[in-house]
Amino acid sequence: MDGPACPLCGDDTHTVKVSAIYRLQSGSPLATLLAPPPEPQNRGVFTWLGGIIGALALAYLLVKIGSDMYGPPMDLATLPVLVAAFCIPWIIGQVIDRALLLPARRRYQRELRRWDSALYCTKHDVVFGPDTPRPASPLKFAAQLRG
Ligand SMILES: [Zn+2]
Secondary structure, X not given: OOOOOOOOOOOOOOEEXXXXXXXXXXXXXXXXXXXXXXXXXXXXXXXXXXXXXXXHHHHHHHHHHHHOOOOOXXXXXXXXXXXXXXXXXXXXXXXXXXXXXXXXXXXXXXXXXXXXXXXXXXXXXXXXXXXEEEEEOHHHHHHHHHO
C-alpha cells in the first residue's frame, strides 16, 4: 500500500486505513473501537416548543373567532392568519434548533475528516494520520473522536 508511513515503523508496510478496518472487519472489537464519530442529533426541543406555542395561538384565535358570534362570519382572509399563527412559532423553533446544532455539526465534520484520513498500524497497534500527528492507541483515538 502506498500510503503515509507509520511514524514508528518508518514505512507503510503494516498500514491500513481506519475506515477500511471499520468497513471490512465490521463487528470486530477493533472495528467497533475505530467506528466513525457519532452524528450529532437534533432533539428538536425548540421545534416542539414552537409547535406548542403555535397550537396555543391557533386555539386562542379559534376561540376568539367563535366568541365573536354576533360579528361578521369568518371570511377566507382569516385563514392565512390562522396558518401563520401556527407556522411562524414552529418555524422559529426549527431555526433555533438548527442554529444550536451548528457548532456540534462543525465539530462532527472536522472529526469525520480526521477519522477518514486516519491510518492504523497493525504492527504497533496505533492510529495516526495527517490530522492525528501523534500516534494514539485505538482506545485513545476513539476517546479523542468522541471527546
Ligand atoms: Zn508501525
